[in-house]
Amino acid sequence: VCYQEKPCYDIVYSKDFAELGEEIKKIGFENRKICLITDSNVDGLYSDEVCDILNKVAKAVIKCVIPAGEKNKNLDEINKIYEQLILNRFDRHDLIVALGGGVVGDMSGFTAATYLRGIAFIQIPTTLLAQSDSSIGGKTGVDYKGYKNMVGAFYMPRLVYMNISTLKTLDGRQFASGFAEVMKHGIIKDSEFYTWLIDNMYEIDERDVDTLLEMVYRSCLVKKAVVEKDPTEKGERALLNFGHTLGHAIEKYKNFELMHGECISLGFVAAAFISWKKGLLSMEEYYEVRDMLVPFNLPISLDSIDAEEVIRLTKSDKKADADKIKFILIKKIGRAVIDTTVTDDEMRAALEEIDWSK
Numbered sequence: 001v002c003y004q005e006k007p008c009y010d011i012v013y014s015k016d017f018a019e020l021g022e023e024i025k026k027i028g029f030e031n032r033k034i035c036l037i038t039d040s041n042v043d044g045l046y047s048d049e050v051c052d053i054l055n056k057v058a059k060a061v062i063k064c065v066i067p068a069g070e071k072n073k074n075l076d077e078i079n080k081i082y083e084q085l086i087l088n089r090f091d092r093h094d095l096i097v098a099l100g101g102g103v104v105g106d107m108s109g110f111t112a113a114t115y116l117r118g119i120a121f122i123q124i125p126t127t128l129l130a131q132s133d134s135s136i137g138g139k140t141g142v143d144y145k146g147y148k149n150m151v152g153a154f155y156m157p158r159l160v161y162m163n164i165s166t167l168k169t170l171d172g173r174q175f176a177s178g179f180a181e182v183m184k185h186g187i188i189k190d191s192e193f194y195t196w197l198i199d200n201m202y203e204i205d206e207r208d209v210d211t212l213l214e215m216v217y218r219s220c221l222v223k224k225a226v227v228e229k230d231p232t233e234k235g236e237r238a239l240l241n242f243g244h245t246l247g248h249a250i251e252k253y254k255n256f257e258l259m260h261g262e263c264i265s266l267g268f269v270a271a272a273f274i275s276w277k278k279g280l281l282s283m284e285e286y287y288e289v290r291d292m293l294v295p296f297n298l299p300i301s302l303d304s305i306d307a308e309e310v311i312r313l314t315k316s317d318k319k320a321d322a323d324k325i326k327f328i329l330i331k332k333i334g335r336a337v338i339d340t341t342v343t344d345d346e347m348r349a350a351l352e353e354i355d356w357s358k
């Protein structure tokens, strides 16, 4: 992956950890200190195997385990990692390795971006969301006083190493939630990929590793293409927010009881509905987008929604520039556009559409 001002880095798609040691040597981190950052769930699953590999290439390996969960994505936990890095005299030539989902990836990246004004880090993403989305693109950070991702930095990893087999141990809801972002990449940019997903529905559900490898690879190609054009989110990158304006509002409205992917799935339906009503998308395509979420275990309606409250919440989203909401609509499957004309009435109608009780 190449970004204008930043060095290039490799993304390795693998079915195991066998090549990890070689890849670390390739980027010049043999005989350095390595700090492995993981969370309390992933620690029990994969850190022994990864530590064994790291120990063979590194001068020393330390491990920091963050308690699992978004509620620990904060500066207190980052401070504990800084302390370990200082205590173990990590310098600018040493390396941070993130092993885990998006929470670990974002926090490790932020630690790497800020410790000694920046040390190298690599990502080993282990959730579908992290593999197909969050490990690519260089956004790092933590939540602050209840505000999501309020403190952070754009900071690129030196390597992303994906072991697709790790997706086998994800629970069903986590997998479906991550899949929503995969589907999003097809819907906004790549209709062939979208069709491929539908054709491979069974294999994806079975978590056939070869199918998942191709899926993650193609999903990353879309994300990569978008962020390479717009690394710091000035234009094109906004397309990745498809389903996210109402999705985020629903996430907050439901007090984060639903998973992110479930909320953006509802957001996809709402955004596709608005696209249809505005005459951008055909009715058939609207129903296709909606109905194809169901076999992937993603919700398309909620039992009841307070539309006014959800609309109010879209306006407190930090991505809303002043009053103008940048809505992402679709012209057809595979082609998304930015639209700043969506009215409250249009959102209200879309929210009614996904409200089961209406």
Ligand code: NAD
Binding pocket: 039, 040, 041, 042, 045, 068, 069, 070, 073, 100, 101, 102, 103, 104, 106, 126, 127, 128, 129, 130, 133, 134, 135, 136, 137, 138, 139, 140, 149, 166, 167, 168, 169, 170, 171, 174
């Ligand atoms: P997560 O990191 O909390 O992981 C979800 C759960 O799965 C955790 O309990 C974790 O311990 C567990 N887990 C991880 N890998 C596993 C495996 N292989 N098997 C079994 N369990 C496993 O959450 P997530 O969904 O991966 O990521 C969400 C985070 O990503 C949010 O904080 C969000 O803000 C961030 N994010 C960042 C970007 C970005 O561009 N940087 C993009 C989207 C989301």
Ligand code: ZN
Binding pocket: 181, 244, 260, 264
């Ligand atoms: Zn998302």
